[in-house]
Amino acid sequence: MGPTTMSEDDNPTAAMLAIGDELLSGRTKDKNIGHLAEAMTLIGIGLKEVRIVADDADAIIEAVNTLRSRYTYVFTSGGIGGTHDDITADSVSTAFGLPCIYNDEAMTRLTTHYQRRGIEFNASRQRMARMPEGATLIDNPVSTAPGFVIGNIYVMAGVPSIFQAMLDNVIPTLKGGVPLISETVECPFGEGDIAARLGEIQKAHPETSIGSYPRFSAEGFRTQLVVRAREKADVEAAAADIRSMLEAMTAH
Amino acid sequence: MGPTTMSEDDNPTAAMLAIGDELLSGRTKDKNIGHLAEAMTLIGIGLKEVRIVADDADAIIEAVNTLRSRYTYVFTSGGIGGTHDDITADSVSTAFGLPCIYNDEAMTRLTTHYQRRGIEFNASRQRMARMPEGATLIDNPVSTAPGFVIGNIYVMAGVPSIFQAMLDNVIPTLKGGVPLISETVECPFGEGDIAARLGEIQKAHPETSIGSYPRFSAEGFRTQLVVRAREKADVEAAAADIRSMLEAMTAH
Incomplete structure (x- = not known):
C-alpha cells in the first residue's frame, strides 16, 4: 500500500530488532518476526520495520537508537544468554548511556531457580541478570532468566518458545490501537488481469488498504486479495466491489 | 560474536531488504531471508544486515540508500508486480535519482511471453517492465517478468520460487569471498554449564567465531556449538578443544 491509502498516524507503532549471527548465516531460520507481526496486528499496533543484525555491539547500538526514536515500541530478540556471544544487555545499556548492572530482582529469581534444582549459580548464569x-x-x-524493558525497548529471548511466552507477558502492558479488520478474497486470475480494475477499486476506497499477493502454481498465477481497514463496513464495501469485478470477469 | 573475533574486512558484504506490508502484518512469513543467508554463506559473502519495510516509498528509499552505501551488495525482494501496491521499481529509481522507464529488453521479453500465451499485454503487465x-x-x-540490477542493488521478486530462481542467476555474477567453514558440536549441557570454559576457548582461538545456540526441550536445555573460520585447521583445532571440554565435563 502506498501513501494514498489510509493513515495510521493515530495508532501506536512498533519495530522489531532480531539479533544474532545465526540468523544472518542461515543456520537458524527466524520464527519470532512472523509471530510478533501477527500479535501486533491483532492488538492494533502497526509493525513498521524489522531489522536483523549480527552479535555486534556497534550494529545493535545503532539499530536500537534509530528505532527507539522512531516508533512507539521496539522489541528485540536474542543475545541475552550467558555466553561470550550474548552482548544484547551490554549493547542496549550503551545505547541508553546507562551502566549495565546485575539487577537485584533478577539475581533473586535466578538464585532461587538454581537452588531448587541443585545447580550451581555460577558467573555465567549470573550474567543473565545483567x-x-x-x-x-x-x-x-x-x-x-528474565527479559527486560528500558524506555520503549523490550528485550526478549531468541528461543521462540521463550520469546513467545515473554511477549504474552508484555502484550497486556502495551497501549494497543484499533485493530485492522481484514477480509481475503481468492482470485482465480493473475495480477496482470486485475491490476487496472483493482487500482480503481483502491482509489474508490481510500479508507482501506488493498494488498495483492500472487502465488505461482502449476496452473499459473493465482492471487489473494486482502482488504484491510479499521471499520468493518469499509472492508465489506471494498470486498464487495472486488467480488463484483471477479464475477464480471468470470462471466466473460 | 563480538569485535574480538575474526575480521571479515577483506570479504565482500551484503544486506537484504525485504519489501511488503504482508511481511509486517504477519500474513506472509518470509522465506527469502533464510534462503539468501544460506546462499551468501556458501559463497563467502557476509550477510551483515536485513531490513523489512512496508510498501511505502519513503521507507524503501531510505533503506536502499543507507544499505547501498554500506555494503558491497544489496538484495531486495518484493513489490515488482503489476498492481497498485508494487512500488519497488519507482522507489529504487527515486533512491538513485534516475527516471523509472519501460526497459526495452524487458518489454520485448514480456511481449513475446504474452503473445505466445495469447494473453493481452495490457498496461498493468507492461508496468512489470518499468x-x-x-x-x-x-x-x-x-x-x-525480470528483476533488475542498478548500481549494487539487485531487485528481485517476493514469490519464493521466483526469488530463488533469480538469485541462482545472480550468484555467478557476484564476486564471492572465502567461504566460512563451520563445524557443529552437539553439547548435552545448557549454556550456563559451559559459558566460562567456552569463553576461554573462544579467546584461545581468535581466528574462529564460536556461536552457542541453546534449545529448550522436555529434558531442559541443550546447546549446539558452531565453530566458524576461514581455515579448516582453525575450525578443527577449536572444535577439538570444545570436545575435550565436554568429555571432561561428562566424566565428572
Missing part, C-alpha cells in the same frame, strides 16, 4: 540500571523485568515462565 | 534507466535485467525463468 541489564541497564533502571530496567524492569519481563517474566520468563519457561526458564526463569 | 525500472531505473540504465538497469540491467535479472532473468526470471519462472514467469518471465
Whole structure:
C-alpha cells in the first residue's frame, strides 16, 4: 500500500530488532518476526520495520537508537544468554548511556531457580541478570532468566518458545490501537488481469488498504486479495466491489 | 560474536531488504531471508544486515540508500508486480535519482511471453517492465517478468520460487569471498554449564567465531556449538578443544 491509502498516524507503532549471527548465516531460520507481526496486528499496533543484525555491539547500538526514536515500541530478540556471544544487555545499556548492572530482582529469581534444582549459580548464569540500571523485568515462565524493558525497548529471548511466552507477558502492558479488520478474497486470475480494475477499486476506497499477493502454481498465477481497514463496513464495501469485478470477469 | 573475533574486512558484504506490508502484518512469513543467508554463506559473502519495510516509498528509499552505501551488495525482494501496491521499481529509481522507464529488453521479453500465451499485454503487465534507466535485467525463468540490477542493488521478486530462481542467476555474477567453514558440536549441557570454559576457548582461538545456540526441550536445555573460520585447521583445532571440554565435563 502506498501513501494514498489510509493513515495510521493515530495508532501506536512498533519495530522489531532480531539479533544474532545465526540468523544472518542461515543456520537458524527466524520464527519470532512472523509471530510478533501477527500479535501486533491483532492488538492494533502497526509493525513498521524489522531489522536483523549480527552479535555486534556497534550494529545493535545503532539499530536500537534509530528505532527507539522512531516508533512507539521496539522489541528485540536474542543475545541475552550467558555466553561470550550474548552482548544484547551490554549493547542496549550503551545505547541508553546507562551502566549495565546485575539487577537485584533478577539475581533473586535466578538464585532461587538454581537452588531448587541443585545447580550451581555460577558467573555465567549470573550474567543473565545483567541489564541497564533502571530496567524492569519481563517474566520468563519457561526458564526463569528474565527479559527486560528500558524506555520503549523490550528485550526478549531468541528461543521462540521463550520469546513467545515473554511477549504474552508484555502484550497486556502495551497501549494497543484499533485493530485492522481484514477480509481475503481468492482470485482465480493473475495480477496482470486485475491490476487496472483493482487500482480503481483502491482509489474508490481510500479508507482501506488493498494488498495483492500472487502465488505461482502449476496452473499459473493465482492471487489473494486482502482488504484491510479499521471499520468493518469499509472492508465489506471494498470486498464487495472486488467480488463484483471477479464475477464480471468470470462471466466473460 | 563480538569485535574480538575474526575480521571479515577483506570479504565482500551484503544486506537484504525485504519489501511488503504482508511481511509486517504477519500474513506472509518470509522465506527469502533464510534462503539468501544460506546462499551468501556458501559463497563467502557476509550477510551483515536485513531490513523489512512496508510498501511505502519513503521507507524503501531510505533503506536502499543507507544499505547501498554500506555494503558491497544489496538484495531486495518484493513489490515488482503489476498492481497498485508494487512500488519497488519507482522507489529504487527515486533512491538513485534516475527516471523509472519501460526497459526495452524487458518489454520485448514480456511481449513475446504474452503473445505466445495469447494473453493481452495490457498496461498493468507492461508496468512489470518499468525500472531505473540504465538497469540491467535479472532473468526470471519462472514467469518471465525480470528483476533488475542498478548500481549494487539487485531487485528481485517476493514469490519464493521466483526469488530463488533469480538469485541462482545472480550468484555467478557476484564476486564471492572465502567461504566460512563451520563445524557443529552437539553439547548435552545448557549454556550456563559451559559459558566460562567456552569463553576461554573462544579467546584461545581468535581466528574462529564460536556461536552457542541453546534449545529448550522436555529434558531442559541443550546447546549446539558452531565453530566458524576461514581455515579448516582453525575450525578443527577449536572444535577439538570444545570436545575435550565436554568429555571432561561428562566424566565428572
